Amino acid sequence: MRLSTALLIAGLSRAAAFTPASLSTNVAHKSALSVASVRPETSSPAASDDWSPESWTNAVAKQMPIYEDQEELAGAVKELEKVAPLVFAGEVRSLHEKLARVSQGQGFVLMGGDCAESFKEFHVNHIRDTFRVIMQMSLVMTFGSAMPVVKIGRMAGQFAKPRSEPNEVIDGVSLPSYRGDNVNQEEFTPEARRNDPNLMVKAYYQSAQTLNILRAFSTGGFADISRLHAWNLDFVEDTAEGSRYRKLASKVDESLRFMKAIGIDTSSPEFTSVDFYTAHECLLLPYEQALTRQDSTTGKWYDCSSHMLWVGERTRDLDGAHLEFTRGIGNPLGVKVSDKCTPDELIRIINTMNPQNIPGKLSIIVRMGAEKLRKNLPELIRAVQREGKAVVWISDPVHGNTRKTDGGFKTRDFDNVRAELRAFFDVHDEMGSHPGGVHVEMTGEDVTECTGGVSSVTDESLKERYNTACDPRLNGSQALELAFLIAERMRLRTGLPSL
Template sequence: MLTTHKHIHATVTGWTPETWRSCTALHQPTYPCPTEHRQALQTLARRPALVCADKILQLKVLIAQAQDGERFILQGGDCAESFDQCSSKAVTQQIKVLQQMAQILMQRLHMPVVCLGRLAGQYAKPRSSGSETQGQKTLPVYRGDIVNGSAFTHEERRADPQRLLQAHAHCASTLGFVRALYETGVDDLLKPAHWATEWINALPEREDFHRTVQDVQHSSHFMASLAGSDADKFLHRETFFSHEALLLDYEHGLTRQVPGFDGWFNLSTHFPWIGKRTAELDGAHVEYCRGIRNPLGVKVGAEVTPEALLALINRLNPHNEPGRLTLIHRMGAEHLREKLPALLNAVHRSGAKVLWLCDPMHGNTETLACGTKTRRFEQIMTEIEEAFSVHREHGTRLGGLHLELTGDDVTECLGGARNLQPDDLSRRYLSKVDPRLNYEQSLELALRVAHLEHAPR
């Protein structure tokens, strides 16, 4: 039984679902035909909601418990979802890797782990430039499947408002399949036959890691036997959904009032977050998000000052509601120890109720000489280790991780147990934007975090 927190709700001063339109909205596409765009938005506004208000508020309770040190959050999934990867196999792989990682973490951290997928809506991406040049041709940049196509042609790179409706349909399909997967039970994904662990033999910690996986499998079998047909409910093996609230037209189209509930909800996802590039205090994204009742995330980069962060916290959570606000620091292994302490100290002194997550991916992205973007597993782990250590030193708590990963056998990040090298990346580099940890690297990360000296117990 979940311990409920009182949900604080007060009128949000001067806010309506439209007020963001009077603010500067960065990283929005320009549609060539305003009439076609308007018609697509009108259709989207009539489409069914994708998630429900009670689950949104349930997640807020779980995040509040994580703030109190009673749970750990595992947020992970694709950098940018693709329409053509919306399949039962791909979605099952994502749920499997998240659930297996969660079970590993639970086994060693001795607390429930909440799975928060970057799934069923992560179709838009901010880009550093509005255009891309190949040879003598310059075209609009790829902004994610919800906006345009990745192929380098005039037709594909045209911002197409019909993609808003296609994104809704693909999200609905993904959510429907995940619900069906949970109805039939995901316990099967935790059986030994579904764990690929031979890669562990290449590691010096192989005995400890194999023992942890075996303990997870034995515990899962034992608990499932006790719970019977209600194993997933009994063990709270549920996946909530999240995406960056970047494309405001889409988020607005699914912002609704719900009978029996006060206020407005973004019913496209349980947990929207504001990216580092759109977190301006007076910007449209902050203005939109301050008025919805969903729990919110905000990415926090190394350039953020304590004063700016406190102002943002006050804007997004003026009533200091438990579970409302999650701060996702993304500093890079090189800068975290220098930049994070001042933020931790300022927030702690303010008394703000926040959950801290570590995003060790975005601050450690690099481009090789050949032009391929990648990340190094060792750098990712270094940032995680430093984050746990710095939080402990400053009397705060790291309550979770935010990862870009896939359950597929891709070759996009260097290192890990297989020691992937630059020449390996071309074998199976499938991401359209940023590199993701593959299945083995994801499990290795979970095992390493579970065995960290400074991880919460």
């Protein structure tokens, strides 16, 4: 493949990722949505063949906060029903088309961003630096594999987090667990841990700001491929992976100069902007319902809080509210599965979330740990192949590798993350299936939250810059190291020489 063609199809070109589509805002919701109307987890869901944005309220809703003031909740939901959509139907369809190609082996998905967004850490520089690392990673993976890379940020809505326990106990005091800034606050006080529905409204407005910033970076010149040297972060500059990136950037520079010499206009939008999408976990259903709109051009329902949504391991029950909600929306969807998921259960999940078997509609995001993945993933792939299901296989190599240090820090060992990603590629090589993407919690900040890798973070140095409010994230140099590993594996699959 010629380099110019490879660059154009690799997602380094601009399409209609942020072109508004006409949407209807007249959505029929229940007048007073309340968590009290959701059946308790011990009951059975109401059977219904009809879907509506509020039909999830008749099913079992796990991991949902309990709001004490139902009128306050209804008021927050009513306010969200009136706001403008954060994303538009045309953007969602653009992402769906790209994921459809990935499902056919013609691309790779890069999903990255914070474990959980927060109000107090919101800053343009933080968004810029995370966007910059994703751009670095996508350039490495695109140039390395000669394959389009679909870029999706865990941004502009990734606030809510599932919890193992509904309450947290410290020194004999029990308070509701911290569930993310759109539910309650991290401080361990009764006031902070109160589940406040108005935080959903605050999260919406921060998400709107984040999307505006991302749109500016993706289309306003920052993503210009001629600026690829400027994408480097200061703290990555002195690492081995930073050196590898500079060498690769020099190769791309040389190719760009060649294109200019033969008359190709590298100042056109195809080279100066990128498609960038957002995704978050579909967890806080009152928020998702309130932002669901009906597209006036197609009549389909879209959750306009994000381009893509995924259902987590803890909420993917077949009779659960989260699958009931997502089965009716037109967005591309994901579902996270661990070694607990059986082949039969996976097929039933696929049939629920994508009954028409539309390519690009559903991504299976695998989080198991290397050993369990090698043991369990082949049977899942075999079942999908046997049933002829069109899915995108994505590796989440971080969530199955969390541990706690003697000092009380949650961390992830980079060697284990790398081992799971290698296992993911190995299994797909054995099964003749396409490894379609990677999903990582990472940041552009110089944090010390995950041990190992070229940044040489140790258990002892975790405390130096351990900034996360929830789970540990890869820093920029660790994320870039992972990108080079992926690029090398993709080159191996396509028969290209090593970078």
